Amino acid sequence: MNNKVSVITLGCSKNTVDSERLMKQIQLNKIGLVEDPNEADTVIINTCGFIELAKEESINTILEAVAMKNSGKLKKVIVAGCLSERYKNELQKEIPEVDVYFGTEKYEEIIKELGGNLKRELLGERLLTTPSHTAYLKISEGCDHPCSFCAIPLMRGSHKSKLIEELVKEAEFLAANNAKELILIAQDTTDYGKDIYGKKMIVQLLRRLSEIDGIEWIRVMYAYPSHFPDELIEEIKTNPKVLKYVDIPLQHISDDVLKSMRRGVTAERTKKLLNKLRTEIPDVTIRTTFIVGYPNETEKDFEELCDFVSKEKFDRIGTFTFSVEENTASFILGDPVSEKEKERRKSILMEIQKDISLQKNETFIGKQIKVLIDSIEGEYYIGRSYRDAPEVDGEVLIPVKDNKMKIGSFYDIVINDCDEYDLYGNLLQSERKT
Secondary structure, X not given: OOOEEEEEEOOOHHHHHHXXXXXXXXXXXXXXXXXXXXXXXXXXXXXXXXXXXXXXXXXXHHHHHHHHHHOOOOOEEEEEEHHHHHHHHHHHHXXXXXXXXXXXOOHHHHHHHOOOOOOHHHOOOOOOOOOOOEEEEEOEEOOOOOOOOOOHHHHHOOOEEOOHHHHHHHHHHHXXXXXXXXXXEOOXXXXXXXXXXXXXOHHHHHHHHHOOOOOOEEEEOOOOHHHOOXXXXXXXXXXXXXXXXXXXXXXXXXXXXXXXXXXXXXXXXXXXXXXXXXXXXXXXXXXXXXXXXXXXXOHXXXXXXXXXXXXXXXXXXXXXXXXXXXXXXXXXXXXXXXXXXXXXXXXXXXXXXXXXXXXXXXXXXXXXXXEEEEEEEOOEEEEEOOOOOOOOOOOEEEEOOXXXXXXXXXXXXXXXXXXXXXXXXXXXXXXXXX
């Protein structure tokens, strides 16, 4: 097998895990794997089809690969992932130069296309593309929620959990390969286990993962707000390895918008949950996301959202503009809010959060925090505290000069400055042992 293969990953962290699993299978089959598509014979594009911008990026990447094939720089182009799952027939018609299209998690079919055989017993092994000390752990696939704006069920199907034993085995593999932080991801982590165990098992999973030697941090992402388990709150509060960090996508606060979005929650219940989280878990960091420009979001609804963000003072927020998606429940509502107005609302909301973030960061000046060092960039070590998920949150910057640290290790850092997003500090002592 002289074929050299390059995998291009687009989209979210779930796609990252899929690509890492696929690349390990390519490696196990002794097929050449290269990072640079310009050095490859075959390119596999793991696409995203979540919102319009993601779809445009996927299409452009496919067209670039096709152009390379047409010029003789590539022999084969394979397209997989969410966009291909959702629009396979249309893509085959519009871009026939692609050799073959696959949907999501089609490891066996892709490996066969490359001339290999799937090593089923090793599907839990991955070739990490993240720093080795930090790894995503995808605990389930798909989603059962009826959110009106979301096309995930169309691409990923219904909710399907992985067995606890399989996840523990995968986590043990990651720990053996230097992972110290596990980031649990799914479409909804709070739903974990209900399909195969008959009840939610996220707490039981966290406890099993906590027993793995070498794992020091466990971060829970994508927790659905309408049925946040009380036992999960208690586990975050009491388990020293589970970070006091909650990623809980709220999407909006107006009851009218939430009802149209089919979120299964009200403003009152949302506020009670946030209050409970903050009351039960001291020093909890809460991250959330919002959608602005939803078809029935009035100016009054938006002002209510702004007031909510101002009062709740979230540690982190992300804001997305509404993207109309075919075959979703909101499609019939059209897209009446102009892109200019959507961007205006997004800017206003993020400007509110900018001031809040600065205020939050200022409270850490003079304090000591535990930091995991990710990399060196220029004159700074780049690290993260328990408050910071990779790629989406802030960072802790420590000058390289006079601070000798190792990538992938924990240190105690004293914070001496900040801006709206990042903290700045200096090393307090040598590498932490725990």
